[in-house]
Each structure stands twice: as C-alpha cells, then as structure tokens.
Amino acid sequence: MLIFSIETSCDETAIAILEFKKNGDFEVLANQISSQIKIHAEWGGIVPNLAAREHAKNLLPVIQQTLKEANLDLKQIDLFSVTQGPGLIPALLLGTNVAKTLSYFYQKPLIGVHHIEGHIYSNFINKNQGSVRKSRNTLLSKVQGKTEQPNEVYSRINRARNEGFDKEICQNCSSFEFPILNLVVSGGHTQLILMKNHLQYEIIGETQDDAVGEAYDKVAKILGFEYPGGPIISAQATEAEKMVKNKTINKKYLEIKFPRPMLQNPNLNFSFSGLKTAVLYFYQKLEKENHTKEEWTIWNKFIAKAFQDAVVDVLKNKTLKAIKKHNPKTVLLSGGVSANNKILETLKKELKITYPKIVFNSPEKSLCGDNAVMIGVAGIARYLYSKNKKTFQTNWKDLEASSSLKLKDLN
Ligand code: KG4
Ligand code: ZN
8 A cells, every 4th residue: 555645834845755564664765855944944834835836846746756655656555645735834734735626636635734743643654674865955956866776664653463454453552551641742733632542632731831842942033043943953062062071161161050950840841942042041141241253153162051051950840740640561761852961861771760661752853843754653553553444545635734633623
C-alpha cells in the first residue's frame, strides 16, 4: 500500500511517499522538503501570506520531484494523507486543497492528520534500521533530479499479526508500550500528552504563553541572531559549555541565572514568556555598560547557555512530575526542538537513572522538524485505528483545514 503525504502547515512544503507493507513494515520511498526559511529570515519570522505564496509556487514541482524520487506515478497511490491543522490557515489551505483534488481525481481515500500527532508518530520510525533520506532543499530552484536508490527505513509499525491492513496490526508498539507520555516541543507547541492507546490523546500539561521553540527564537532575536534561532542558541550554549570545560572563563559569565517559570507549581503546565523577558532585561542592562566586541560574543554564548539551562530544567522536572503522576511505560520526545542535544541527552540520562524501566525515544534527527514522512506515518495510524474511517472516502469534499484544530477533533 502506497501512502502519499503532504505537510504545509508552516514554512516547509513537504511531500513524502511511504510504502506500508503487508507484514506491517514500512519504507520511506521519497521525502522532499522545500524550506522557505531564507525568505522568512529576512522578515525575522514567518509571514503567513508569503508562506502561502511560496507553497503555491512550490507544491506541484515538489510533488513532481517526490514522484521522481520514488519512481512512481500518482495513479499508483492508494491513500492520501495531509496536515489538516493547526497552523497558518493560508498555508494549510494550499496543502489540503491539493490533497483533496488528488483524492477526488484518483478516487482514493484522504486522511486528515493533526500536525502534533504527526510529530508524535515521527517516533515510530526505527532509527536503528537505516536513516531516513535527507533531501532538504532550501529553495525549490535547487531541487535537482536524484537517481540514487532510497535507503530502506522500517518503522516500528511492524510484526503484523494478520495479513489484512484493516486488522489490528499496529504492533509498533511492541517496543512502545502504552501508556505513552509525549513531550512535544516545537515552535508553536509545548505539551505533555498522555496516550493510553493509538489516537487517544489527553493533554495533561501545556504552555500558558510562549512555546519553547518560540522562546528560543525570541531570545535569538534579542541577541541579534537570525530566524530560526533555536539551532543558533543551542550552538552558542554548546560553545559556552566548551569554554567552561577549558576553564578559560571569567567568573562573571558563569553567574548568569534566569528564572525557571512554574517549576514549583504542582500542575504540569509551562510558561516561557517570563524567561524570555528576563533575558531581555539582562541584555538591556548589559547594553548600558561598556563591553568590547569580544566580550559581547562571550556574553551571548553564556546568555544562551543560561537560557537553555533554565529551559532544560523546566522540561526535565515537569516530565518527571508527569511520570510520577501517570506512570507511563514509554516516554517520547518530539517536535522541532527535540533536535536539541542538551534537552535530549538530559532527559535520556535522567530517565535512565530515575526510571530505568521506561523506554525513552526521540525521532531520527532529520525527522524532528516539520516533514511529510511523519504525516504519512500518522496517516497510517489513523487508517488502522480511526473510528471514523468512513470519512476518508468523503474527505475530498468534506475535509476542512483548521488553524486551531484540536487533537480530539480528529478522533
Ligand atoms: O516542529 P517545528 O519544525 O515547527 C513547528 O511545528 O513549530 O519546530 C520549529 C522550532 C523553531 O522554533 C526552531 O527554532 C526550533 O524548533 N528548533 C530548535 C532546534 N532546532 C529547531 N530549538 C532548539 N534547539 C534546536 N537544536
Ligand atoms: Zn511542527
């Protein structure tokens, strides 16, 4: 069974084709991402109408490129899957309308996927059995034909009990036992989501203001770095850590400490806007003093480190609190910020020590950010487990993109 998936919720035009096999394995046949980051960076953040214009320009050529990569024709596709929301509505509308047109034209079912469940299901691709093809292209004009064979990638959606696709075959899960606790950290979301089974999502904690990725991006802006700032702040913090190890550093840089918002609060919610403001005030205070260019480069690194330390502390402690309360068998990290090594390694280490029986996983690095492979995997999960399968046949006319789609709207 071939599933064709589309993701256009933000600034990436992403298309993928997965093959879901009878034995329950699946393989990524093509994975194309055309990123608009450079265009939006000039504006310091995502401009929705600009994003829509770029999606409109890029969608059909990226589809063509994806089919070429998989060496397939659209009429061979069995199932279409698309991000229905949440996200920027002008951007979502483009992806969903292309998906609806394809579903109508080829008379094949269409599945609407929640962007966050896509991130969650990106964990179900087994990292140990090959790496997902990377075909990240900054601008479409750079998308060139590729002829090499894709690597085989298997998901944890494997070990079919039965031959039929409609049976309970999603044993992926043989290694990811429920309940699963998800920590989703992206540019738009910071949530703790408990899953007692497939497609059953209970949000047990979330940010009251900024998302983690948003805070990284805003702090980067304060320090004068480009959008998106997450990877830059992360790299700056790593450099500060190296300097600490080499013991070459003046004590004043080590004394920066930012607040850990809501850490002591017994609930599982987060808040990052105060942390970002604390960074701003600290920076403004420094600006009033006299610092050389060289000193500024060091201040930036240590501000980034102190900010990241606060974020990591909050994420770790809230996750531990959620584990204590809900007793999950598995903890999955996901979302664009899950590419952050410090967050990943801290959680991994902490769980190994405190809860050695819990299975912890994070997505393959190339699948942490927005991509269409995750929309295909979540589409397969919906295809197997959704209670509303009938809608897949009529979605070509009924599916509605929603900027504020809730996870529960899709069950
Ligand atoms: O999931 P994603 O690609 O898009 C949304 O759904 O929002 O996440 C993008 C976010 C951006 O805020 C970006 O700065 C952040 O993920 N990010 C990182 C890292 N890589 C990406 N944040 C911290 N450390 C990173 N290494
Ligand atoms: Zn995302």
